[in-house]
Amino acid sequence: MQLAEPYRTLLGHLRHEIGHWYEPTGFPEIVDTWLPLTYALNAVNRSMGKADLYPFYLAPAVLGKLRFVHDAVTGPGG
Numbered sequence: 001m002q003l004a005e006p007y008r009t010l011l012g013h014l015r016h017e018i019g020h021w022y023e024p025t026g027f028p029e030i031v032d033t034w035l036p037l038t039y040a041l042n043a044v045n046r047s048m049g050k051a052d053l054y055p056f057y058l059a060p061a062v063l064g065k066l067r068f069v070h071d072a073v074t075g076p077g078g
Contacts, residue, residue, distance in 0.1 A: 009053050010041070010053065012053075014037075027066075027067050027070045027071075030070070031058075031063065031066075035058070038053070038054040041053045041054065042054060042055075
């Protein structure tokens with residue numbers, strides 16, 4: 001079945017499902033878990049000659065925006 005969603009991959013689905021269970025586990029812990037997961041899944045895909053599942057770089061400015069949203073949802077220090 002084609003969903004016409006180029007980033008609706010296994011990783012995209014995982015990211016979506018994590019949102020259902022999201023709790024204020026602390027922003028650094030979320031980033032420290034997410035980044036190694038994306039690197040590992042990209043490495044698996046590359047080893048099979050496929051494109052990255054998560055072809056994005058989270059620049060410091062992007063992390064700052066994500067931190068802002070995290071704090072808005074959970075409160076500062078959440």
